[in-house]
Amino acid sequence: MEYFLQSSDYVAVSFWLVSIAMVASTTFFFYEGMFVKASWRTSMVVAGLVTLIAAIHYYYMREFWVHTGESPTVYRYIDWLLTVPLQMIEFYLILVAAGLAVSSSVFWRLLLGTMVMLLGGYSGEAGWVTPSLGFVIGMTGWVIIVFEIFRGEANVAASKNKSLKQAFDALRMIVLIGWAIYPIGYIFGFLTPMIGGSIIYEDALNIIYNLADFINKILFGLIIWNAAIKDTIRK
Ligand SMILES: *C/C=C(C)/C=C/C=C(C)/C=C/C1=C(C)CCCC1(C)C
Numbered sequence: 602m603e604y605f606l607q608s609s610d611y612v613a614v615s616f617w618l619v620s621i622a623m624v625a626s627t628t629f630f631f632y633e634g635m636f637v638k639a640s641w642r643t644s645m646v647v648a649g650l651v652t653l654i655a656a657i658h659y660y661y662m663r664e665f666w667v668h669t670g671e672s673p674t675v676y677r678y679i680d681w682l683l684t685v686p687l688q689m690i691e692f693y694l695i696l697v698a699a700g701l702a703v704s705s706s707v708f709w710r711l712l713l714g715t716m717v718m719l720l721g722g723y724s725g726e727a728g729w730v731t732p733s734l735g736f737v738i739g740m741t742g743w744v745i746i747v748f749e750i751f752r753g754e755a756n757v758a759a760s761k762n763k764s765l766k767q768a769f770d771a772l773r774m775i776v777l778i779g780w781a782i783y784p785i786g787y788i789f790g791f792l793t794p795m796i797g798g799s800i801i802y803e804d805a806l807n808i809i810y811n812l813a814d815f816i817n818k819i820l821f822g823l824i825i826w827n828a829a830i831k832d833t834i835r836k
Contacts, residue, residue, distance in 0.1 A: 606667050612804050615811045616663035623656035626819045633826055640698040641829035647691055648822035651684045655818050672790075672803050677810065678723045685715045688821060689746075692755055692772065695825065699765035699832075707755045711746055718742025722783075725791060732791035740784065747777060768828030775821050782813035 606613045627649045634645030658680035662673040689711035696703050718739050725735015750756060750773045759769040790806030 603667055606663070610667070612807050612811075613663060613667050615808055616659055616666055619811050619815050620656055620659035620663060622815060622819060623652045623659055626822060627652040627656060630822050630826065633830075636833070637826075637829040638833040640700075641825075641832060644691060644694045644698055644825050645829060647687055647694065648825050651687050651818050652822060654683050654687075655680055655814060659814075666807065670803075672726075672807055674723075674726050678719060678726075680814075681719055684818065685719065686712055688818075689715055691821070691825065692750060692769075695765060695768060695772075695828065696755060696759060698829075699762045701759070701762060701765070703755055707749065707753065710749050710753065714742045714745030714749065716742065717745060722787065725787070732787075736784070736787060736792065739787070743780065743784075747773075750776060765828065768824055771824045772821065775817055775824070779813070779817045779820065782809060782816070786810045786813060 603610075606617060608614070630645055630649035630652065634642050634649065637645060658676050662676050662680075665671070665673040665676065689708060692711065693703065693705075693708045719742070721735050721738025721740075721742055723735075724730045725732045725739065729735075730738075750769075755769075759766055786806050786809030789809060790802050793802075
């Protein structure tokens with residue numbers, strides 16, 4: 602058992618780097634949020650809350666990894682359970698910030714997709730069901746979310762406002778492409794044991810998930826910041 606992070610432990614180093622990046626982005630989002638148009642402030646605060654919640658979990662996950670050498674699965678999913686719904690609220694908030702009316706059922710459908718996706722993934726990772734069944738359930742939840750933002754009511758509302766449409770399009774590319782990194786991590790971790798022994802698969806799983814969180818939480822917030830700034834300058 603190690604008390605401190607070993608420089609040769611590159612998975613632990615990746616936990617460390619993401620922790621710091623999350624703290625730095627939180628500061629940035631909260632600070633910048635004070636200078637954007639009032640209707641965007643809640644969106645900026647929520648972007649900062651996502652990275653703040655992640656930062657706390659990353660410190661904890663790094664410790665867990667350093668001491669046990671095992672995947673911090675429970676903490677990872679608690680983090681996702683808190684932050685993914687907040688990101689789904691963002692889709693709703695930016696529509697409202699742009700003065701567009703959407704029914705709250707948009708948010709409930711996004712939340713339903715989130716729950717199915719995370720419950721499926723966790724069941725597979727925790728061994729409640731087979732890894733492949735967990736994967737299929739998780740993918741189903743993701744498809745519900747993708748359908749809602751590409752074909753559902755939110756999409757129709759967003760297309761009515763040009764500047765918002767840009768931000769909305771960028772955010773949904775995150776959900777489509779950035780989020781695809783997670784199932785890839787799951788495949789490496791659980792569906793390709795032939796790639797190597799258990800050590801390699803825990804490493805790959807955590808490195809890929811850490812990279813995914815780095816992109817999908819920080820870039821997500823930056824897109825909202827960019828839209829907020831543009832809308833503020835334009836007046
Ligand atoms: C901030 C955290 C985020 C944006 C987490 C997103 C997590 C996912 C998109 C997870 C997706 C999964 C699947 C689509 C199928 C396999 C199981 C999961 C949970 C890894």
